[in-house]
Amino acid sequence: MSRTRTVATWTTAVLAAAALAGCAESDRDEGSGGSGGSGSGSDATFVFGAAGAPEMFDPFYATDGETFRVTRQMFEGLLGIEPGSAEVVPELATEWTPNEDGTEWTFTLRDDVTFHDGEPFNAEAVCYNFERMFDQNDAGQVAGEYWGYVMGAFANDADNSLYQGCEATGEFEAVVTISGPTSGFPTMLTLESLSMQSPKALEEGDANGIAAEGEGFSFPEYADNPVGTGPFTFGEYDEANGTISLERNDDYWGEAAKVSELVFRVIPDESTRRQELEAGSINGYDLPNPVDWNALEESGNTVEIRDAFNILYMGFNPDTNPQLQDLKVRQALNLAINREQLVQTQLPEGAEVATQFMPKTVSGYNTELAAPEYDPERAQELLAEAGAEGMTLTFAYPTEVSRPYMPDPQKLYEALRTDLEAVGVKVDVKTASWNGGYLDNVTAGKYDAYILGWTGDYDSPFNFIGTFFGNLKENDFGTSAMPWGKQLADDLKAADAIVDEAERSAAFEEINAQIMEDYLPGLPISHSPPALVVGPGVEGVIPSPLTAEEFDSVTVSGE
Structure with missing residues (x-):
């Protein structure tokens, strides 16, 4: 297939899209992600029944939904997704604008964000993250498959990479250079794998020290000690009991999470998850058996059905x-x-x-x-x-x-x-x-x-x-x-x-x-249109067609 689109026409279209994006405001500033009410800013705990255990906690190497379900609560990208839709909205970047041929994108960053370890989020941190993702060893290139899919190649094959470089042109302005126009950029920056992480924590935890081990990988220390910018911080992973605990980030740049603790309990069997919900030991779980939807609602629970995507x-x-x-x-x-x-x-x-x-x-x-x-x-x-x-x-x-x-x-x-x-x-x-x-x-x-x-x-x-x-x-x-x-x-x-x-x-x-x-x-x-279910007293869950729910908006009452 031939490429007949002219640069001038392409630039007109993409600049229009960028202008719309630049005019948007982050929903986190308005607090529109939450429902407020009972449990808002409370000491309540939201316990969610997960179908599987996370592989580790560095989203760059993650490939599965159960890992992303947890990391999504702790990490953010330059661009985000409007809750309940697939629409791109500002997140850590407030504006993004291309040059005439679409090979350089200038990102204007928020100036009020810090990582969970207190380190500043700025343009240097953005470029550190891009270079960290780009420069992977052999094992990292296999494990970091999302980068491979969207960027095409890593530093050892730079000529075939969409990503070509990042420059901090100001404290809160970063320019990312790509090899040519693509419909996926910058939308791909909403991917959990391309989230921004603390450069200090990445370096101290030897984040790129991944190695092949048997049929899988061994991950470095950082993968068990993740540091992002999101509304929750990492607490503890009790692997023996299958629980992951996250804590509210009280220094979050946006509206604080409405519960103080978010706990994921790994319960592989769906019928067991239902029993735990009915017993009140969890507040919700994903993918209830479709034959149980009516019975769950008749018992006072809420079944949220997502659009099939x-x-x-x-x-x-x-x-x-x-x-x-x-x-x-x-x-x-x-x-x-x-x-x-x-x-x-x-x-x-x-x-x-x-x-x-x-x-x-x-x-x-x-x-x-x-x-x-x-x-x-x-x-x-x-x-x-x-x-x-x-x-x-x-x-x-x-x-x-x-x-x-x-x-x-x-x-x-x-x-x-x-x-x-x-x-x-x-x-x-x-x-x-x-x-x-x-x-x-x-x-x-x-x-x-x-x-x-x-x-x-x-x-x-x-x-x-x-x-x-x-x-x-x-x-x-x-x-x-x-x-x-x-x-x-x-x-x-x-x-x-x-x-x-x-x-x-x-x-x-x-x-x-x-x-x-x-x-x-x-x-x-x-x-298939998947669903999730929450128990009585739980409000503020916004079902996502991408199955990418963020739980900072959730409230829990009646505890």
Whole structure:
């Protein structure tokens, strides 16, 4: 695809967007994130039941929602997200403005912010953070995968990096240089992984001293002693009891959190989380079983249903199973899955069959793509034509977790396995806990097929299909083994560089059609509206379509 957008036209559009952003005011100044009332500024504690344990507490190396759920309360970025939406708003930066060709962005910073350790937040701290994220060792480049996805490369491959440098041009003014225009910048700075952290704490805790260890990583001292700027500070992680305690930051630059303590209790089993809520030992939890929503509300709880901004998919790895390199085999597996039945029996009301690897609310969604047909007879014919009758598929699902796109992984897996076995595929089941090997095993290519999903970090087509297929070296689908893998990655990058919204959307629509009709690197399954539930006396929770709730607005009464 060609880039026909002129610099002059691009600059006009992006400057208009920047002007709007520059006129915005941070909601934290107005205190609009909270509901006030009972518990406001009180000594109350809000206890939330988490589905899994955090991997560690340095958001730069985090990749999963359970870790981000905790770090989000302690860290902030230059840009933030309006609670309850996907809209970009000021956070630690109050304005951001590009130069004429969009390669230099000037950020005007708040002048009243300090890190939790008392160190000042300023332009030097911003540039220290960017350079710290950019300059990673081999293990850090693997673990810091969000940087790799959005920036393309690290310091050892600087020519291929979107990020090119940062300069403090004033005490509260920083200029970030990028290699060229992209629709993702500066929106990507809302990512939790790119949050601002205390330079002093990073240095003293040897933050970049990450090392490969077995199939995972060993993290430095800093990862257990995080220091940000947010409304909560790190208290204690009692790993034996599965509790993480955060404390209100009384020196916070915005409106103080309305509870004095925020506690996360790790309770992997969803039914146990419900029992704990009913017993009053926790005040809320994420992803209640959809069949329990009505009963929970009848018991006096509040079920908050988010808009669906996710995708559940079955990923393939052609590196481990060469039969998956045959398009006919992938097409057969696509036809073997009864998505409509799965959505109706396994997912909550409002869930939909996926036609592509992004939800319909994202620009670039191709409305011409129909839901994949369920045709087990044709699936068997294709397997026979490919010489893959009776093929064996090592197929994995995660345990000890519920995710927005898969409230019950085992039941979803069983439904998919039943469909596959019905067309003659032999399934070799593999399981591992979410943060106990499953994610690492998927990344390492240990499974032929697996179920996984994605909740969008921000409203961008590249954040979905670009994340999946845009980095040929680092993607879970093994597209580097496919002859079309590089072409797809190149097409995605070219489309992302188109700033005109209509032109960019059309390019992504075309790519979505190619992915589903010509490539089929995996099987998109469904979109599901996830929920969270809070008990009586809890107010101020603002459900996020990004599942990115901030709990500083929460009040708890009746203790």
